[in-house]
Amino acid sequence: METNHKSSKGKMIASGIIPLIFLIILTAYVFGPGSDLLDLGVPLPEISMELIDFVDSEIQVTVRNTGPIPVEVVMADVNDRIQPSAIEPDRFLERFETALVRIPFEWNESEPYLIGLTIEDGTRFEKEIEAAAPALKPDLELIGLFAIIGTYVGIIPVMIGLLWLPFIRKISKRKYHFFLALTAGLLLFLGIDAIEEAIEVSNENLSDSFNGILLVVTVTVLSFLGLYYAGQKLIDNAQLSRLSKPLAIALMIAIGIGLHNFGEGLAIGAAVGLGSIAFSTFLIVGFALHNTTEGIAIAGPLSKDNASTRSLIVKLISLGLIAGSPAIFGAWIGGFSYSPFSSVVFLAIGAGAIFQVIVVLFRMIREEGDKNLSSASVVSGISIGMLVMYLTSILV
Amino acid sequence: MILLLSLTIGLSAIVVFPTFSEAQSEQKTFVTHSGAVIRTTGEVIDPLYTVSTVDFDPMEYLREFNYGDISELSDGTTVREFTIIAEDDKMMEVSPGVFYNVWTYNGTVPGPTIRATEGDIVKINFINNGSKEHTIHFHGIHPSEMDGVFEAIGPGGGKFVYEFEAGPVGVHPYHCHVMPLEEHIIHGLYGVFIVDPKEGRAPADEMVMVLNGLDTDFDTENNFYAANTIPFYYQHHPIQIDTHELIRIYVVNMVEFDPINNFHLHGNLYKYYPTGTDLVPSFYTDMITLSQTERGIMEFEYSYPGKYLFHAHKVEFSEKGWVGIFLVTDNEKQDVGEVDYGN
Numbered sequence: 001m002e003t004n005h006k007s008s009k010g011k012m013i014a015s016g017i018i019p020l021i022f023l024i025i026l027t028a029y030v031f032g033p034g035s036d037l038l039d040l041g042v043p044l045p046e047i048s049m050e051l052i053d054f055v056d057s058e059i060q061v062t063v064r065n066t067g068p069i070p071v072e073v074v075m076a077d078v079n080d081r082i083q084p085s086a087i088e089p090d091r092f093l094e095r096f097e098t099a100l101v102r103i104p105f106e107w108n109e110s111e112p113y114l115i116g117l118t119i120e121d122g123t124r125f126e127k128e129i130e131a132a133a134p135a136l137k138p139d140l141e142l143i144g145l146f147a148i149i150g151t152y153v154g155i156i157p158v159m160i161g162l163l164w165l166p167f168i169r170k171i172s173k174r175k176y177h178f179f180l181a182l183t184a185g186l187l188l189f190l191g192i193d194a195i196e197e198a199i200e201v202s203n204e205n206l207s208d209s210f211n212g213i214l215l216v217v218t219v220t221v222l223s224f225l226g227l228y229y230a231g232q233k234l235i236d237n238a239q240l241s242r243l244s245k246p247l248a249i250a251l252m253i254a255i256g257i258g259l260h261n262f263g264e265g266l267a268i269g270a271a272v273g274l275g276s277i278a279f280s281t282f283l284i285v286g287f288a289l290h291n292t293t294e295g296i297a298i299a300g301p302l303s304k305d306n307a308s309t310r311s312l313i314v315k316l317i318s319l320g321l322i323a324g325s326p327a328i329f330g331a332w333i334g335g336f337s338y339s340p341f342s343s344v345v346f347l348a349i350g351a352g353a354i355f356q357v358i359v360v361l362f363r364m365i366r367e368e369g370d371k372n373l374s375s376a377s378v379v380s381g382i383s384i385g386m387l388v389m390y391l392t393s394i395l396v
Numbered sequence: 397m398i399l400l401l402s403l404t405i406g407l408s409a410i411v412v413f414p415t416f417s418e419a420q421s422e423q424k425t426f427v428t429h430s431g432a433v434i435r436t437t438g439e440v441i442d443p444l445y446t447v448s449t450v451d452f453d454p455m456e457y458l459r460e461f462n463y464g465d466i467s468e469l470s471d472g473t474t475v476r477e478f479t480i481i482a483e484d485d486k487m488m489e490v491s492p493g494v495f496y497n498v499w500t501y502n503g504t505v506p507g508p509t510i511r512a513t514e515g516d517i518v519k520i521n522f523i524n525n526g527s528k529e530h531t532i533h534f535h536g537i538h539p540s541e542m543d544g545v546f547e548a549i550g551p552g553g554g555k556f557v558y559e560f561e562a563g564p565v566g567v568h569p570y571h572c573h574v575m576p577l578e579e580h581i582i583h584g585l586y587g588v589f590i591v592d593p594k595e596g597r598a599p600a601d602e603m604v605m606v607l608n609g610l611d612t613d614f615d616t617e618n619n620f621y622a623a624n625t626i627p628f629y630y631q632h633h634p635i636q637i638d639t640h641e642l643i644r645i646y647v648v649n650m651v652e653f654d655p656i657n658n659f660h661l662h663g664n665l666y667k668y669y670p671t672g673t674d675l676v677p678s679f680y681t682d683m684i685t686l687s688q689t690e691r692g693i694m695e696f697e698y699s700y701p702g703k704y705l706f707h708a709h710k711v712e713f714s715e716k717g718w719v720g721i722f723l724v725t726d727n728e729k730q731d732v733g734e735v736d737y738g739n
Contacts, residue, residue: 058434082715089437101441122496
């Protein structure tokens with residue numbers, strides 16, 4: 001009996017491994033040395049200029065090899081005029097490797113520039129900058145300014161939104177469902193907004209080799225699954241820990257919104273970094289109004305928490321900080337070391353986090369009786385949530 | 397499963413965290429246009445002041461004239477026989493680090509400068525060792541069958557003998573005339589053909605400058621411009637001449653895509669003979685404009701020693717390589733030696 005069991009286990013392992021071995025053989029055959037089976041066509045080199053900084057008497061270009069073969073960056077030009085330059089650490093770029101090209105150039109503020117790089121086969125790549133603006137230096141004053149902007153955009157609006165909590169607590173179950181659904185509607189809008197933003201950034205700044213849309217989808221799904229799993233554990237253990245179930249849900253919402261606000265911070269920091277100051281003032285006002293609704297989202301489930309007023313205030317403040325303060329970090333990163341790739345990733349993580357929260361909210365409503373999510377309060381809540389978001393988003 | 401998972405994680409780690417090559421600790425410096433000194437831990441990519449190791453030596457080409465193997469007909473006419481071999485598979489470093497597929501006559505762009513006296517018989521043994529059809533089409537006066545247009549010479553060793561009487565006096569281009577013509581010209585199948593007058597010209601320090609462009613990324617716009625192919629070459633290797641010595645430049649414009657090119661000389665003016673067909677200069681100027689295959693002879697002397705620029709006053713061209721320097725010295729006989737400019 002035992003040997004039988006052992007051999008069947010061996011069979012199982014073997015049957016799992018055999019296809020894998022064939023896969024390895026196939027890969028080795030197709031890509032291995034000496035194989036010219038797939039030697040069709042000519043691989044075209046490609047580089048992407050991911051970041052262009054204007055510093056004192058110098059233009060600095062962060063360039064990445066986004067093509068299928070190694071390249072050498074051998075020449076730089078500004079407005080199609082050749083310039084002696086330096087490249088650090090060296091001119092040889094393996095796939096996905098980056099380098100910094102330093103072009104000494106007396107640039108003029110707010111003028112447009114075309115930056116060109118030529119590789120060893122003579123191919124020239126160029127990127128247009130609409131208006132040159134000095135790169136931000138992370139001095140204390142600017143760090144402080146970004147912290148204030150982050151506070152104004154992230155923390156304060158969320159706190160204001162949380163002030164609706166006493167109101168939500170006093171209403172009937174039906175009205176409470178309305179507010180939960182409203183929250184879901186708000187979040188649904190934010191999630192789609194984040195995905196749109198991520199795709200936009202990837203289209204504008206990332207090379208095709210990153211498969212922008214698939215990157216966004218993959219990161220969103222992974223983020224969703226990761227937080228869904230972690231969130232479920234949090235709720236399951238809520239009884240064991242000191243967390244109440246509504247608080248656990250509110251915490252998850254706060255984390256999701258925090259990830260989202262991080263993305264918003266990135267956008268604001270990058271806008272300031274790119275020198276469009278007027279645009280960022282507009283962004284800040286828009287985000288502040290927009291984000292007040294996020295406070296309501298957190299307040300929704302928290303209204304079922306039976307804690308004392310005092311501990312509730314502590315909880316509200318900490319949840320507000322969790323949801324709001326990432327905007328500050330986002331603004332720092334966006335302003336001082338913007339990278340399109342990390343922006344896309346963070347935006348997609350934020351989107352996944354938000355969808356996860358929506359699923360949790362719907363489950364909450366269903367557990368409380370509205371099995372089909374078809375009551376007037378739920379349907380109208382989602383609709384109004386999306387409408388409110390759409391209308392406030394016009395301000396951004 | 398674990399294997400696949402670790403493979404996925406490994407690959408994504410490579411994607412997410414770009415690997416920087418090992419930084420070189422050694423600091424390098426270079427000087428910009430404006431004289432600023434830049435320090436870098438990396439590499440200097442500088443086609444302007446970097447002395448590149450190129451296959452083709454523009455300094456050698458500048459003053460190299462080929463008179464051919466000379467024989468005489470019974471009536472006393474001089475026959476000059478040349479062999480020109482076309483190839484189209486050579487990758488040449490045209491500017492530091494930039495490699496371009498040049499099509500060549502006798503291995504260089506431009507091809508050899510062919511020189512004869514008016515009335516000589518010029519005999520060209522043409523061999524096409526390329527992978528495409530090629531010809532040689534001379535500008536000048538000759539019979540139709542010697543025009544190098546309708547008799548494409550086959551690849552892989554095709555042969556043809558071009559034979560005609562040299563004329564008229566002047567400076568003329570020769571180039572391949574196989575369709576698509578633009579492609580055959582821009583890849584480098586051209587050269588200069590000089591016909592001297594029977595009475596000769598005044599003794600001078602003579603040179604040939606072919607103004608050309610390189611479209612290294614095939615977008616029908618030149619990425620580089622130059623006098624004699626290599627961008628910025630005469631800027632970091634100034635051409636040495638003497639004061640009060642007559643300088644004669646045979647200049648031929650072979651730039652494609654851009655409708656015009658021009659030639660501006662600093663600190664001086666030159667007598668200009670369009671196409672070199674007349675022995676009396678048409679202009680006394682420091683600026684001529686040249687359209688495709690327009691050419692002529694420039695003559696000038698410097699009174700004051702020093703460095704003088706010459707370049708396209710279409711500044712885009714000069715900032716992409718069509719710029720050079722005459723280094724004028726007082727001492728006529730002393731060998732000045734190579735000057736390392738800008739380093």
